[in-house]
Amino acid sequence: MRAIECVRKATIRDIPALKQLFRETVLSVNRQDYTAEEVADWASCGENDERWEKIVYFYYTLMVEDEDGHVLGFAALSANGYLNSMFVHKDFQGQGIASTLYGFMERRARALKVSAITADVSLTAYPFFRKLGFVVEKEQSYPANRLFLKNYKMVKYLEYDEE
Structure with a gap:
């Protein structure tokens, strides 16, 4: 176990490090819920440098x-509350890293006063998001x-104290 x-x-x-983590995680962790062909196709999406540049420049993107x-x-969050990405290294699953990242993302969303956080959630990540209070809008x-690839459009509505 590595300390954050x-x-x-x-x-x-x-x-380059984000691309590598994405590829290795999809090819190994997501293999439990998707076929080899599906994870290979999904992992190939990470080869697009322009996509990564957009994530770094236009999203609130944090790394651990x-x-x-x-x-x-x-993890990467847009200004309107869309959680574009959240990936944890394949060798460090279940060690609180995703929870730490999500905490930062939700605090950011609240600071922006968005009404909800939305995400396109893989079959693999579905249980984690359910525990966080996300609900399925649609398969x-x-x-x-x-x-x-089959996944879920999920949402978590944020409540605010009236001032």
Whole structure:
């Protein structure tokens, strides 16, 4: 188990590490719920550098590192509350990294006063999001590159104290 050393904003220089974490996680962790062909197609979406540049520049993108500077996970949230990404390194699942990232994302969403956080959630991540209080809006077929993968459009409505 690695200790979380820091949570910080991702930069353009972090893209190679984010791409690698994404690819390795999809190919191994998501294999429990998707076929080899599906995870290969999904992982290939991470080869698009322009996609990563948009995530780093236009989303609130945080990454978690350990004391040695290894990336343990990352998440990206839009200004309107769409959780574009949340991935944890394949070797560090179940160690609180996703919960830590989600905490930062929800605080950011609240600071922006969005009414809800939405996400397109894989079959693999579904139990985690349910525990956080997300509900399914609909089951969907989501496009990867060549294939459409089953996932869920989920939402968590944020409540605010009246002032």
